[in-house]
Amino acid sequence: MFLTLRAEFEDALADALTEAGYPATDLGIEQPPVDRDAVLASNVAFRLASQVGEPPAAVAEEIAAAFPLADCSYVGRVETAGPYLNAHPSERYFAETLLAAGDPDYGRRPDRETSVVVEHTSANPTGPVHVGRARNPIIGDAVARVLAYAGYEVDRHYYVNDAGRQMAVFTWAYETFDEAELPEPERDKPDYELVRYYRRGTTFLEEGPEEAVEAAEAEIQSLMQGLEEGEQAAYDRVAAVADSVLEGMRQTLGRLPAEFDEFVRETRFMRDGSTDELAAQLEDTEYAVYQNDAWQLDFDEWGIDKNLVFLRSDGTSLYTTRDIAHHEWKFETYDRAVTVLGEDHKLQADQLRATLDLLGRDVDRLENVVYSYVTLPEGGMSTREGTGVDLDDLLDEAVSRAREEVETRLDDRTRGELTDADVERIARQVGIGAVRFDIVAKQPTKAITFEWERALDFEAQSAPYVQYAHARACGIIEQAESEPAPEAADPAALTSEATRELLSTLARFPAVVETAAETLRPHKVATYARECADAFNRFYRERRVLEADGEVYAARLALVLAARRTLANALDAVGVAAPESM
């Protein structure tokens, strides 16, 4: 509803400006501060005043007088406040918001008939997912969800780097070392079991006797060569390791939840010949240079002073070469491609983009979401070195703390009994939701230092805060004597500031989804969910629903339903569960 109102205000304001004899460019539309009950405002008067040489407030008055209010159905009133022009909503705006927000699909935008692939996580399958990497699946999944809400057809991909040296080392280590000489696995899961070989192998290569290391290196080299030449046996050996580890990682990521439509293997683009084809194509471009026996691309024209080697002197391809072939495939298959990647991959991403550009692809279809890693107070996390906090441990701890919370509240409950299974489910929704929300609510480019207490705060501004507001709304509806009936409710019965403010907040949800999707910033939805919970909690404290009568009761109950839907969908759009009771 807000989107419609904004469009209406823009048109009417443009008309008013023309009518008053001003140019209708740059309408200066903004959101007024929270303490104003206007929904939209314009600051055009500032600019026009300096052009015309009149005081801004006088110009604002002039525009207000010319404002075609009669043509508007959602803008009910326009007022000046000094130099500002404030638009107040009509009763119809509130009525339609109440109706729209009661829909289970509230916030979902119409189908755009545009497919987009969101690639995220794509961590090398070397071991358990640790918290340092956890931002990627959480942001990635939220980006995918927000895009889906905004009307895109979304596929989620995990790109598996199964062709690199790391995986060759891992495979060699797995085939070489005996389980008997390894420590006990930290968990009974394939990723935890296998990472022991990987750690053992890398340690051996660093510290082992020179001759043995050389022999190992030869074996690793031959494995990589096998992959490059398309030997089935080589693929099978690597896949045996990669698939097992990946399965363990998939289980952990599924807890967030972060699920994938497809695990796209790097080796796929070697086996189908597309990497070789691409390399040949690149050699023929005017940006290709042959230096030091290796084929490279020169990106001066793109302002990148670092050449990209796309064929080694031995003629083999590199990770980035394969990734370019991978992206050519994405471009053929999807309308848009979004990649969520760590800040350390930025240069590579810029080179990838430049390469696609020089190949004549429309690189506007490719967008990146870049995030910084989560670090520990003492430094970064590493799978190879085994430093860091495993995501499984963080989630377990979050769930267990949430369970304690639920259990201490059990005695104070006034509504319904909870079974043990309910308690467990709620603990999981709340605990994992808290971790997830904490990450998704922050701008990805900001660095995060991991601290248990901060990651597991269940109070204000957290997921549980929003979830709690949702559960309250559910509680009211559950105990109401009649079903909420938005179509029969009259918002005129909603008179208090708190009710009006809540309704105004709910009205903005579709616009928030739109902006978040456009800018690929799911944290905007998280911020909004918090604002919704704030508005609902204030309403909850000030106005009783179940004790009201007649029109007021019906209107408030409809408002509660609207808030419930909005809160549930805002949480869903960032991938946080919305329990009906907690």
Next chain:
RNA sequence: GGGCGUGUGGCCUAGCGGACAGGGCGAGAGGUUCCUAACCUCUCGAUCGCGGGUUCGAAUCCCGCCACGCCCGCCA
């Protein structure tokens, strides 16, 4: 050295050209005969890293500097 990113009360964070910079944590004071107090209300606390500039107007844009992070491999 070059490139990219970040710098907002003690701590975390929103805002990224417009109305006195919003929240939360923390500290303090209140609030439940009433729909779940994981809540609400009030108080305390900010040279928006520093210095210039553009503008009627700058946390927001430009330039310089400082601090921190990341990258600058025929690794991934």
